[in-house]
Amino acid sequence: MEAIKLIVGLGNPGREYVNTRHNAGFWWVTQCAEITRIGLKPEPRFFAVAGRQLGDEALHLLLPQTFMNLSGKSVAALMHFYKIPVEALLVVHDELDLQPGEARLKKGGGHGGHNGLKDIAAQLGTLDFWRLRLGVGHPGHKSEVSNYVLNPPKVDEMGEIESAIMRSLHVLPEILRGDLSAAMLKLHTKV
Template structure:
């Protein structure tokens, strides 16, 4: 079994914000895989399906970003999933809008959602797809990540969400290395 988690914040006021690119990517991936988000479990909205004969759980934690680890830990413990079968998709201010980066693990990079997950799982070796949102010029970090994309950034980010969904599908079917080889360094710019 594999679990893919898209990070974001619940509620319509956050739907189009920078911090919700993980949710946006998961919605697109679910559409591509013909999986519906039909139930609530593990403090999340979840969709279940099969890809290549393997069970897949797509999760959008409803705990708010900074408490994402609680939801992820609950699902990992319930299904007894190895951390190598877990993928997290989220926003990254250190990447410019339009860029994605795939990694097999690493630090939280200052991202509170990833920090929560690492803390709850007691491990940093969790595969991730990071979607660039850029850094704020004038706003505080909190205000910046909770703002919608301006049109010029959205024109760059939308294709990167599509690439991130494709990369997640490659991860599901072939693993982290092929996903990294095909999608790292790709930019919509």
């Protein structure tokens, strides 16, 4: 069981994107940085804002600054530099197929049209990595998706997304020690 060594939050850089649904991965990793006390700073060699915690198992946090469609460039740069295997990667991203308030862990699968996942898979040559999917809901029609993810959620939806972020951060200890099945059980079980 491989411990997670790199957590990537997907989003778009720039003030105009800060509160958009597509930045749910950024929100999660920013909260994770606070909990783990990992300082995030610009890292030009990784095309990102990044930080790391040293210890028995180094933990890297990464917020690619390449825009969503080129996220893989940043992820691959850091993974190659630190020789992190794909089994130790967790990508946190917005998920149209889940409602706001839902969070799901899974390993592998398709990219579901998500351009960030698509580019990471292209750069790494595989889709077989862990994902934490944060539900943002679906606008109802495929043609509305781009506009939908690049806009902020409604106030009640934002509350639900924040609640899912906090709930999923409760399984961070299991995630970090590589016990993803325990993390999934805890996260996916309704109480």
